[in-house]
Amino acid sequence: MSDARKPTKKSKPPTGQQKRNFFATLSADVIKSIKRAALDDDTTASEILNEAARDWLERRRHKTSKAG
Template identity: 50%
Template sequence: MADAKPSPRKGRKPPPGDKRQFLTSMDPEVIRRIKQAAIGQDRTASEVMEEAAREWLERHHTGKK
């Protein structure tokens, strides 16, 4: 009989694909507005924040990846 391997963590599943979690602290009102904007565009807050980060990097770090 094979032993069942216990799950390393309970809770949320890891992001799909080649993504990693990035934890930061922000003003609660900013977080609320990001979530509302994401819902309004049928997107996740993570997608909105990744887009914002990419745009910021393009403006401030031209040519670097």
């Protein structure tokens, strides 16, 4: 295998920032839109989904704290 084809080792993220795989089933049109947005924004689909999940969790936290 040539050097150009060898996988590169990525440095580990800082403690508390480690990433793991999470598999979910999404509709094809949502996946396509996320991938297009990632290209447009020069980011990754994973980063978009991570940000969306964090935003949703934050809204949920505020919603549940007001209800209680």
